[in-house]
Every structure is written in C-alpha cells, then in structure tokens.
Amino acid sequence: MERLITTLLATTVIAAASLSAAVAEEKSKIFFLLPNETTIRFESRDAPFFIDAMKQKAPNVEVVVQNAQGDPAKQQSQVEDAIAQGAKVILLTSADANLAAGELAAAEKAGVPVVLYDHDAVGGKADAHVVFDSLAVGREQGKRAAELINAMSKSPVKVARVKGNQGEYGTTQYEAGQNEFLQPLIDSGKVQVVCEQYTQNWDPVLAQSFAEDCLTKNGGDVDVFVGMNDGTTGGSVAALISQGFKPGDKLVTGGQDATVEALRYVAQGWQDNSVLKDLKVQANYAADVVASIVDGKGVPKDLVNGKVNNTFMDVPAVFLPVSNITKDNLGDVVKAGVWTWAEICKGIETSEVCKQNM
Numbered sequence: 001m002e003r004l005i006t007t008l009l010a011t012t013v014i015a016a017a018s019l020s021a022a023v024a025e026e027k028s029k030i031f032f033l034l035p036n037e038t039t040i041r042f043e044s045r046d047a048p049f050f051i052d053a054m055k056q057k058a059p060n061v062e063v064v065v066q067n068a069q070g071d072p073a074k075q076q077s078q079v080e081d082a083i084a085q086g087a088k089v090i091l092l093t094s095a096d097a098n099l100a101a102g103e104l105a106a107a108e109k110a111g112v113p114v115v116l117y118d119h120d121a122v123g124g125k126a127d128a129h130v131v132f133d134s135l136a137v138g139r140e141q142g143k144r145a146a147e148l149i150n151a152m153s154k155s156p157v158k159v160a161r162v163k164g165n166q167g168e169y170g171t172t173q174y175e176a177g178q179n180e181f182l183q184p185l186i187d188s189g190k191v192q193v194v195c196e197q198y199t200q201n202w203d204p205v206l207a208q209s210f211a212e213d214c215l216t217k218n219g220g221d222v223d224v225f226v227g228m229n230d231g232t233t234g235g236s237v238a239a240l241i242s243q244g245f246k247p248g249d250k251l252v253t254g255g256q257d258a259t260v261e262a263l264r265y266v267a268q269g270w271q272d273n274s275v276l277k278d279l280k281v282q283a284n285y286a287a288d289v290v291a292s293i294v295d296g297k298g299v300p301k302d303l304v305n306g307k308v309n310n311t312f313m314d315v316p317a318v319f320l321p322v323s324n325i326t327k328d329n330l331g332d333v334v335k336a337g338v339w340t341w342a343e344i345c346k347g348i349e350t351s352e353v354c355k356q357n358m
Contacts, residue, residue, distance in 0.1 A: 027062040028294055030054065031082035035095040035119060036070040038203050039231055041257050041279060042093060043067065046117070049283030050091070058291040061088070068095040070201050079103040083110040089290050090114045094121040096201060097168040097310075104312075113293050116315065117286055120169035120308055126315045128299045129308045130286045132277045133319040134170045138177020138228075140275050140324045141254045145226050146181040148251055148272060149191060156192035157185075157223045160214045162207050162236055162254075164228040166198035169308055174228045178254070182226070194218050199232050207235025208242075215243055227254035230262035230274055237270045258325055258333055263344045266327055267353040273326045278336055285318050327353060 032050055034042040047065045054063050064082070068075035075095045082090055083106060090107055094100040097120045104124025107114045114121075116129040149157045159182075164171035185191040195214035199207045207227070215222055220243070227233035233255040240250055247269035255262050255274030265271035285303065292300050299316055307314040325333055330353060333339050345354035 027060055028058075028088040029082075029085055030061050030063050030089050030091065030290055030294070031078070031085075031087045032063055032065045032091045032117075033075060033078050033082070033093065034065065034067040035075070035093045036201060037067060038070065038201070038205075039229070039257075040261075041259055042118075045279045046093075046283055049280045050286055053284045053287035054291065057287050058294055061291070061294060070095055070203070072096040072099040075100075076103050076106070079106055083107065083112055087112050088294050091117050091286060091290055092119075092121060092126075093117045094119045097122050097165070100124065101312075115286065115289055115293070115299075116308075118170075118282070120310055120315075122167070122169075122310050123312050124310070125313060126310065127293065128289050128304070128318060129315045130282060130289060130318045131170075131308070131320070132282065132322050133306075134173035135177045137170075137256055137275050137277075137322050138174035139180060140177070140322060141174065141226070141228070141256065141273075142178035142181035144273050144324055144326075145178065145224065145253045146185060148253060149185060149224060152223065154223070155190050157190060158194045158218065158221055159191050159224045159226060160211065160222050160236075161193055161196035162210060162225060162227045162232040163196065163198045164232065165200060165202050169310065171198070171228065174256075178226065178228075194222060199228075199235075202229060202231050204231040204235040204238070207232040208238040209235075211236040211239035212242060215239060222250060224251040224253065227252070227256075229254075229256040230259045233271050233274075234262060234265070237265050240270070258338060260339050260343055260346075263325070263330065263333060263339065264346075264348050266325065266330060267344060267351050268348055269327070273324055276323050276325045276333060276336070276338070277320070278338060280337070282320055285320065289318065331357065 066078045072095045100121035101123030108125045113127045225236035236252045253272040258274045258276040262274045303318045304316040306317040306319045308317045341357045
C-alpha cells in the first residue's frame with residue numbers, strides 16, 4: 001500500500017511539473033499586422049526591428065507578423081484570427097485607415113488592446129498611436145520644396161502634387177504642413193499647380209501613372225513633382241525615366257521614409273530629398289508601449305506627448321522626431337545606422353556621392 005501511495009504521489013508530482021513546464025513554455029502572442037507590400041519598409045525594416053526589440057523588452061512574448069497585402073477585408077480577417085488565437089495586443093498598421101473601424105470594433109469587443117503603428121485607423125478605440133510627427137514631416141517637405149522653387153528663376157513654376165491616401169490622418173497632416181510653405185507661393189503666382197491627385201493606398205504604380213498622365217497632359221512642361229513619401233516620389237521618378245528624362249531635368253521632392261531605393265535616387269540626382277524617420281527608433285518605442293501593456297501596466301504615460309483624433313476618440317500619441325535628408329547630408333543616414341554606404345550604393349557605385357564615400 002505504501003509503495004502504491006508513493007508511486008501515485010510521484011506520478012502526481014511529475015504530471016504537475018510537466019503541466020507547469022508547458023504553461024511556462026506557452027508564450028503570450030502579439031500580432032503585428034502590416035498594411036501592404038508596396039511600401040516595402042514595413043516588411044524589410046519595421047517588422048524585424050520590432051521583433052528584435054521585443055526579444056529584449058519582453059522575451060516571453062511571441063510576435064506574429066501578417067501582411068494584409070493592401071486588402072482591408074483581409075486585414076479584418078487577420079484581426080479576427082488574432083483575437084481567436086488569444087492575442088494579448090494587436091500592433092496595427094492599417095491597410096486603409098478609412099476602412100479600419102470594423103477591426104477596431106472587433107478588438108474592443110474582445111477586450112484586446114490595439115496600438116496603432118504609423119498609419120492611423122479611423123472610427124474606433126485604440127490604446128495608443130506610435131508615429132512620427134506627421135505635421136512636422138509635412139513642414140519639412142514643404143520647406144524644402146519652397147527652397148527649391150524660390151531658387152528657380154522662372155515664374156510660374158509648374159508643380160504636380162502627388163498626395164497620399166485620401167482621408168488618412170497622415171495625409172491630412174502632410175498636406176497641411178506642405179501648404180504652410182507652398183500656399184503663399186501659389187497665392188503670389190510663383191507656383192502654378194498643374195496636376196494634383198491623392199494616391200489610393202500609397203500605391204507607387206498609381207503614383208507613376210498619375211505622373212505620366214500629368215507630363216503627357218502638359219507636354220512635358222512640369223517643373224517640380226511634390227510627393228508625400230518615397231513611394232509617391234518613386235512613382236514620379238519612374239514616370240520621368242519612362243518618358244526619357246535624365247536626372248536633374250525635373251525636380252522630385254517630398255520623399256519620406258529614407259528607403260534605400262529612394263536614397264539611391266537621391267545619390268543619383270533623380271530625387272532631391274527624403275524625410276528620415278529612424279524606423280529602429282519607432283519600432284523600439286512601439287515595443288516599449290506593447291511590452292508595458294502585456295505586463296499589465298498600460299500605455300507608459302511618460303512616452304505620450306500628443307494625441308491623434310481618429311473621429312472616435314483622441315488616441316494618446318507617441319510622436320517621434322524627423323529630419324530631412326538630401327545629397328548634402330546623405331551620410332547622416334549612415335551615421336544613424338539606418339543603412340550602410342554599401343547598401344545605398346549597390347548598383348550605383350559610379351555615382352559621384354558613392355565614389356566619394358565607398
């Protein structure tokens with residue numbers, strides 16, 4: 001009898017230990033939902049940076065990355081799937097901010113916190129928004145465009161404005177920031193806007209098509225293309241290349257994200273600038289917010305320095321700083337550890353900037 005009792009106790013202890021080990025091994029799941037593959041930074045930079053940051057700040061957490069591939073309906077399904085899998089937090093970069101209310105409603109109903117990353121999401125509850133100061137980005141773009149335009153002797157300077165996704169908080173703020181510098185030039189007659197259009201889902205192919213149509217409509221007489229991110233400026237560059245122009249024939253400005261492709265255009269003279277948003281910094285701040293929520297401490301109050309109204313509420317915002325990158329200070333990107341000269345100069349080693357720095 002004693003031997004039987006001893007055996008039963010031993011079995012119970014082993015079973016309990018095994019159960020405890022299984023529970024210990026089971027990690028909390030965080031879902032990082034990306035918007036598309038056309039804005040390449042999210043797959044190639046943001047997601048890896050966030051995963052690395054979470055390993056440091058919350059090693060007991062598993063990060064699941066999924067991409068909506070530009071389809072808001074697919075992202076809605078991904079949100080619902082994340083909830084079904086027991087997501088502790090959803091880090092959301094909306095595929096279409098204007099169609100994200102259903103995603104936010106599903107998460108709120110399930111009691112799953114949502115942290116917005118870069119893109120806004122309209123019409124529902126979100127716990128925080130980690131984003132570079134969008135108005136500051138627009139101001140940097142507008143200031144640079146105004147400098148370039150004022151340096152031109154002709155008047156009026158014919159400008160095409162290639163805007164972002166209509167209705168998004170970011171697009172609205174970029175436009176407002178740009179207008180602080182461009183509107184006075186428009187009012188004075190120094191600038192004539194010959195074409196302008198929003199770019200659905202920030203699609204570079206649509207931006208290129210618009211730029212090509214604008215060039216054709218105006219017989220090639222367009223002096224400056226002002227975009228809102230490296231996708232829209234890249235579309236303008238592609239249009240110029242397709243119609244036989246050379247670097248410097250037209251000005252392309254208004255870049256944003258400092259993608260390696262855009263920086264190559266800057267090095268070659270196709271594109272004038274890109275607003276640097278240090279994505280490693282953004283990913284780290286997002287990890288700080290997410291790790292704090294997972295730990296039951298909520299959004300860190302010391303990180304919140306603003307708000308973003310998404311028509312449903314004022315979402316607590318973690319605004320991050322930005323800076324403008326041109327050919328003259330291209331090395332700042334390298335110093336910041338965002339890209340190396342080897343990465344920037346891949347395939348364009350003979351450009352003057354690269355010959356000086358390789």
